[in-house]
Amino acid sequence: xxxxxxxxxxxxxxxxxxxxxxxxxxxxxxxxxxxxxxxxxxxxxxxxxxxxxxxxxxxxxxxxxxxxxxxxxxxxxxxxxxxxxxxxxxxxxxxxxxxxxxxxxxxxxxxxxxxxxxxxxxxxxxxxxxxxxxxxxxx
Numbered sequence: 001x002x003x004x005x006x007x008x009x010x011x012x013x014x015x016x017x018x019x020x021x022x023x024x025x026x027x028x029x030x031x032x033x034x035x036x037x038x039x040x041x042x043x044x045x046x047x048x049x050x051x052x053x054x055x056x057x058x059x060x061x062x063x064x065x066x067x068x069x070x071x072x073x074x075x076x077x078x079x080x081x082x083x084x085x086x087x088x089x090x091x092x093x094x095x096x097x098x099x100x101x102x103x104x105x106x107x108x109x110x111x112x113x114x115x116x117x118x119x120x121x122x123x124x125x126x127x128x129x130x131x132x133x134x135x136x137x138x139x
Contacts, residue, residue, distance in 0.1 A: 007046075010038055014046050015054065020110050021062040024087045024118030026096055027104045030066045035107040040066070048073050062086070068096030068103070087118065 013036050021027055029040035029047075036043070047060045048071075054060075061082040065071050070079050070090065080094055089097040096102055102118060104110050 010036060010042060011046050014043055015058050017107060017111065018047070018058045018060055018063055020113070020115075021059055021104065022115060022117030024102060025104050025115065026062050026064050026068065026083070026088065026099070026102050027107065027110070028064055028066050028068075031104075031107055032063065044071065048075075064096060068099040070094035070096075 014032055017027070017032050017035070029043040032043045033040040043063070044065075047063055050058070050060055059082075061075075061079040064083075070076055070083070073079075076094065080090055083090060083096070088102055091097055104115050106115070109115050
């Protein structure tokens, strides 16, 4: 897939979505994949293989796995540090703790500019291993 016209188009679309994710908010590979009609694995692969220039130009760290988990990849520690810098509270194992508040549920609203950032939180990370229930935020 890498190097093909389809890959180039999907990468551009993934990066365009990631560019719109505001400070303190997250979206999932699954959401982006559903929006673009590609497998979430393709979205994760594209973000995991960004070159240095692309990584500096797009907030790739704001894309997490379904359920708010930071994936196990080479840049895991950097992603967790950047999310914390954005004010996102993570569990010790790398799960977004306030996902219901941080999660952007509507990609179309995100692309239309109707989603705003969240003020960085001063809360300390909990010792919880995850969230209970599903995110309830509508936008």
